[in-house]
Amino acid sequence: MIKINNLHASIEEKEIxxxxxxxxxxxxxxxxxxxxxAGKSTLSSVLAGREEYKITDGSVEFDGKxxxxxxxxxxxxxxxxxxxxxxxxxxxxxxVNFLRTALNEIREYKGLDAISAKDxxxxxxxxxxxxxxxxxxxTRSVNExxxxxxxxxxxxxxxxxxxxxxxxxxETDSGLDIDALRIVSDGVNxxxxxxxxxxxxxxxxxxxxxxxxxxxxxxxxGKIVKSGQKDLALKLEExxxxxxxxxxxxxx
Amino acid sequence: MANYTENELAxxxxxxxxxxxxxxxxxxxxxPIGLNEDIIRLISAKKNEPEWLLEYRLKAFQIWSSMKExxxxxxxxxxxxxxxxxxxxxPKQSKKYDSWDDVDPEMKETMKKLGISLEExxxxxxxxVDFVMDSVSVATSFKEKLGELGIIFCSFSDAVRxxxxxxxxxMGSVIPTTDNFYAALNSAVFTDGSFCYIPKGxxxxxxxxxxxxxxxxxxxxxxxxxxxxxxxSYVSYLEGCTAPQRDENQLxxxxxxxxxxxxxxxKYSTVQNWYPGDKEGKGGVYNFVTKRGICxxxxxxxxxxxxxxSAVTWKYPSCILKGDNSIxxxxxxxxxxxxxxxxxxxxxxxxxxxxxxxxxxxxxSAGKSQNSYRGLxxxxxxxxxxxxxxxCDSLLMTNQCGANTFPYIECKNSSAKIEHEATTSKIxxxxxxxxxxxxxxxxKAISLIVNGYCKEVLNQLPMEFAxxxxxxxxxxxxxxxx
Numbered sequence: 001m002i003k004i005n006n007l008h009a010s011i012e013e014k015e016i017x018x019x020x021x022x023x024x025x026x027x028x029x030x031x032x033x034x035x036x037x038a039g040k041s042t043l044s045s046v047l048a049g050r051e052e053y054k055i056t057d058g059s060v061e062f063d064g065k066x067x068x069x070x071x072x073x074x075x076x077x078x079x080x081x082x083x084x085x086x087x088x089x090x091x092x093x094x095x096v097n098f099l100r101t102a103l104n105e106i107r108e109y110k111g112l113d114a115i116s117a118k119d120x121x122x123x124x125x126x127x128x129x130x131x132x133x134x135x136x137x138x139t140r141s142v143n144e145x146x147x148x149x150x151x152x153x154x155x156x157x158x159x160x161x162x163x164x165x166x167x168x169x170x171e172t173d174s175g176l177d178i179d180a181l182r183i184v185s186d187g188v189n190x191x192x193x194x195x196x197x198x199x200x201x202x203x204x205x206x207x208x209x210x211x212x213x214x215x216x217x218x219x220x221x222g223k224i225v226k227s228g229q230k231d232l233a234l235k236l237e238e239x240x241x242x243x244x245x246x247x248x249x250x251x252x
Numbered sequence: 253m254a255n256y257t258e259n260e261l262a263x264x265x266x267x268x269x270x271x272x273x274x275x276x277x278x279x280x281x282x283x284p285i286g287l288n289e290d291i292i293r294l295i296s297a298k299k300n301e302p303e304w305l306l307e308y309r310l311k312a313f314q315i316w317s318s319m320k321e322x323x324x325x326x327x328x329x330x331x332x333x334x335x336x337x338x339x340x341x342x343p344k345q346s347k348k349y350d351s352w353d354d355v356d357p358e359m360k361e362t363m364k365k366l367g368i369s370l371e372e373x374x375x376x377x378x379x380x381v382d383f384v385m386d387s388v389s390v391a392t393s394f395k396e397k398l399g400e401l402g403i404i405f406c407s408f409s410d411a412v413r414x415x416x417x418x419x420x421x422x423m424g425s426v427i428p429t430t431d432n433f434y435a436a437l438n439s440a441v442f443t444d445g446s447f448c449y450i451p452k453g454x455x456x457x458x459x460x461x462x463x464x465x466x467x468x469x470x471x472x473x474x475x476x477x478x479x480x481x482x483x484x485s486y487v488s489y490l491e492g493c494t495a496p497q498r499d500e501n502q503l504x505x506x507x508x509x510x511x512x513x514x515x516x517x518x519k520y521s522t523v524q525n526w527y528p529g530d531k532e533g534k535g536g537v538y539n540f541v542t543k544r545g546i547c548x549x550x551x552x553x554x555x556x557x558x559x560x561x562s563a564v565t566w567k568y569p570s571c572i573l574k575g576d577n578s579i580x581x582x583x584x585x586x587x588x589x590x591x592x593x594x595x596x597x598x599x600x601x602x603x604x605x606x607x608x609x610x611x612x613x614x615x616x617s618a619g620k621s622q623n624s625y626r627g628l629x630x631x632x633x634x635x636x637x638x639x640x641x642x643x644c645d646s647l648l649m650t651n652q653c654g655a656n657t658f659p660y661i662e663c664k665n666s667s668a669k670i671e672h673e674a675t676t677s678k679i680x681x682x683x684x685x686x687x688x689x690x691x692x693x694x695x696k697a698i699s700l701i702v703n704g705y706c707k708e709v710l711n712q713l714p715m716e717f718a719x720x721x722x723x724x725x726x727x728x729x730x731x732x733x734x
Contacts, residue, residue: 048689076691088686092704101700102690109691141704158690 001026001166001197002047002067007058009046016042018222019058024166027194031208031233032201034219035241040201041085043219044170048082049075063165076102077109079165083155083172090142095154096124098142099161106162127160131187149180156187167191168199173207185210205233218244286335289313292440295339299409299443302416312429312439319433322566325595326624326656329538329564332503339441339474397457404449405460408476411447418449422480426509426546426572434505434566435542438474442507445476450485450516459714461490475506481516481551488519490717503538504562510545510553514575517552518545521713522569523721526561533591533620536563543567544599547607549575555598556583556712558721560728563592568626570599573607573635580609583709585721587728588621588653597627597658602638602668611642614706617653618729624656633664640669646676647705649698649729699726 002024009017016039024030034040046053047060049072060067067075090098104114115123128135133153143151152172159167169188173181188211192198200211208216208230216233218226220241225248226232236244284291292313296306321331398405404415411419429439450456481487491508504526512518520543529536539562545553555569571580582598600609609629617623629640646655657674679701687697703710703722710718 048685050685072685072688073691073693076689082689084686084689088680088682090683090686090701090704092707093700098687098690098700101696102687102692105693105696106691162690 001028001063003059003061004047005059005061007046007060008056009042009053010056011042011053015056016053016222017046020219020223022217022224024197024199026165026197028215029192029198029200029211029213031211031213031216032199032219032224033203033205033216033233033236035245036203038219039222040203040219041170042222044082044168044199044201047075047080047168048072073105074109076162076164077106081159081162081164081167083152083159083167083169085171085174087143087146087151087155089144089146091144093142095138095140095142095157096120099124099158102158102162123161127157130190131156131160132183133157148175149177152176152180152184153187156184156191160187160191163191164196166197166199168201170201171203172200173202173204181207182210205237208233220244220248285338287313287337287339287441291339295441295443299412301412304420305412308424308429309440312436313441315429316433316436316440319436321433325566325626326622326658327564327566327593327595329593332538334437337473337503339443401454401457402451403454403456404447406447408442408445408447408478411478415447415449418480419447419478422509422511423476423478424509426511426544427507427542432542434540435507438476438505438507438542442474442476445478445506447477448479448487448489450481450487452482453484454482455485456487459488459490473504475504477506477508478511479509479518479520480511481513481518483513484515485513486517486519488521488714490521490523490714492523492525502536504540506541506543508541508543508569510543512545512547512551512553512578514548515550516548517554519554520545520556520569521717522555522557522559523713523717523724524557524559524561524565525724527563528561528590528592529563531590531619533563536592537561538564538566540564540566543569544572545570545580546572547575547578547580549604550577551575552579552581554579554581554583554712556709557596558585558587558706558709558713558724559594559596560587560724562594565592565594565596567594567596568598570601571609572601572603573609573638574603575607576604577606578604579607582609582611582613582627583712584613585616585706585709585725586614586623586625587616587725588618588623589728590619590621592619592621594622595624595626597625599628600630600640602629602631602635602640605634605636605638607635607638609638609640611640611644612708613642613644614709615644615646615655616649616702616705616725616729617646617655618649620650620652622654622656624658626658626660628660628662629670630661631663631665631668631670635665636667638665638668640671642670642672644672644674645705646674647702648676648678695726695730698729702726702729 004020004022007017007020008015032040055068062080063078065078070078100120107114124138128138131153137150137154143154146154172184176184200207200213213230216228216230217224225244289310292309296309427435429436448460479489510518510520526537526539547553553571557569559565569582573580580600586594586596588594597613598611611627613625615623615625625644627642629642631638642659644657648655655676659672661670663670683701684694684697687700688694702725710721713721
């Protein structure tokens with residue numbers, strides 16, 4: 001699905017990613033954990049195509065294509081979805097209008113006809129139910145006046161609507177209480193299939209109790225320094241990141 | 253609404269001809285340049301006008317001669333040379349093309365994006381098409397229907413001939429010739445315009461539109477519009493055209509007067525897209541318009557405008573709330589790009605008791621343009637319990653453009669309630685990125701965000717007008733983020 005090879009990226013002359021390697025296959029869930037400042041959010045921004053970041057080395061292959069050559073919108077149209085850590089408000093633009101525009105742009109890119117109003121509304125009903133989003137929120141302006149939990153749920157709703165091949169959840173658990181966390185996680189789990197993949201970026205292992213990862217990676221100082229399975233997340237929870245830092249320091 | 257989005261509406265529009273309109277003869281002869289009493293006599297004679305109208309013109313000319321061009325607006329431009337203008341010619345110098353192939357491709361492209369049908373595109377650009385028969389028949393049935401209700405909707409010249417009493421009584425009653433420099437000039441030399449009268453208690457069953465007629469006959473440089481809504485009547489009036497208007501006339505000084513008698517309501521919507529000049533700021537129309545309405549008791553006037561054109565705009569559609577309980581509203585979107593300059597806003601003059609006014613102004617500045625809101629809320633001493641709410645928002649698309657807000661408030665009655673809110677924001681990189689991450693192109697993203705920002709105003713427009721206005725906003729702002 002995605003193959004990241006020796007990725008180096010910097011912002012304002014400061015190198016953040018320093019040779020990151022990661023391969024994710026269809027049907028897998030990968031968790032990326034790491035202390036603050038390790039480069040977790042940079043990774044999601046770079047993959048989604050934020051222009052402030054400069055790629056200085058490495059390659060990213062997404063579904064057989066060179067991801068780094070694609071524009072932000074084409075990456076999305078190819079099936080890359082980012083659930084934002086801080087979803088953006090767009091006053092005056094209804095959620096459904098926003099999503100319909102997005103969906104039709106993606107369909108046009110794939111050479112499909114625009115979705116009919118009837119089919120679209122049916123899809124909205126189906127997916128709001130799936131992620132437990134209050135259907136009133138679907139017709140309100142994008143994220144405007146939403147609570148923190150509603151915003152995160154709205155991200156998952158958008159993911160459900162757009163059916164991406166690869167979804168990157170950037171600290172989706174931050175700011176969620178335990179009930180909201182369960183609802184969001186249930187939504188994500190119900191969207192999981194053998195044809196898509198999910199990268200969960202998180203600071204805490206709490207989320208991983210609900211979205212069970214196949215692999216857990218530790219990102220530190222711009223690189224993946226350790227990979228393992230679910231038990232690695234538990235170890236991090238128990239011992240913190242200090243032992244990783246120490247291990248890393250001695251290796252240097 | 254959710255299941256009926258812009259694209260679908262656009263498609264509907266594409267397949268729909270403008271429904272209403274009529275054709276007026278186009279005068280094509282010219283007179284010498286410059287302005288003096290003889291020229292005015294000549295204009296009046298050519299139009300076969302009655303003596304009283306000639307005198308009205310001459311008086312206006314004297315007043316104008318003693319006036320100076322106003323300079324308080326936040327705009328810079330070269331003052332037109334008034335003695336080098338031809339004051340009587342075909343109302344509009346719209347370029348005629350011999351064949352469709354000769355039409356500027358850029359203009360064709362714009363019209364295509366606006367979703368204007370090919371037939372209509374040809375007509376707008378003045379390419380000779382065999383279309384007139386059809387429109388005459390449409391116009392006739394339209395006029396018959398209005399006639400049954402006693403509604404008068406005709407050119408100003410026709411009104412002078414056929415309804416002189418109404419014209420005499422109301423012309424200049426809202427905007428006297430002495431009002432300002434451009435209004436005085438217009439009063440002296442206006443060539444034509446539109447006239448509308450809705451009788452007592454009649455609700456006009458359709459949107460009255462100058463649309464069609466303007467496209468056909470062309471706007472004059474000095475247009476004059478008079479709308480009278482008699483007691484208890486209602487009319488929605490649309491002015492303007494969303495198609496690109498390439499006009500050789502540089503100076504436009506129109507006058508629009510609205511009279512809403514007791515319990516009457518007038519909704520006046522404008523979409524203006526005159527040539528704004530090129531990317532370097534050369535050329536373009538100066539749009540110096542005086543628009544004002546007067547409300548008698550329990551009457552309501554609502555102005556809605558979407559302004560994207562003209563090099564320089566100087567325009568303040570206003571309401572005189574004379575009668576008790578009368579209501580004035582002003583909803584505006586003004587977009588400036590490249591080197592455009594706009595100084596626009598409104599005046600709400602509260603004279604009667606319990607009068608209410610609402611002002612919603614949305615300015616969007618792009619390129620190196622300057623966009624100013626200028627508004628006056630005046631509460632006179634007898635206007636007990638007057639209320640005003642003003643909201644002026646500015647959206648900046650680049651770092652080189654400017655937005656200004658000049659709100660004036662004069663209050664002479666302590667029972668009045670006046671609220672003013674103003675915001676300035678820059679279009680967010682984050683918003684754009686968010687849209688693009690969902691697969692939406694930058695162009696569409698800008699259009700979404702800007703339309704969302706203007707929603708309160710666009711919602712006031714009649715449906716088909718709103719859709720074209722949305723597209724117009726998108727076109728005006730193409731590639732403008734920086």
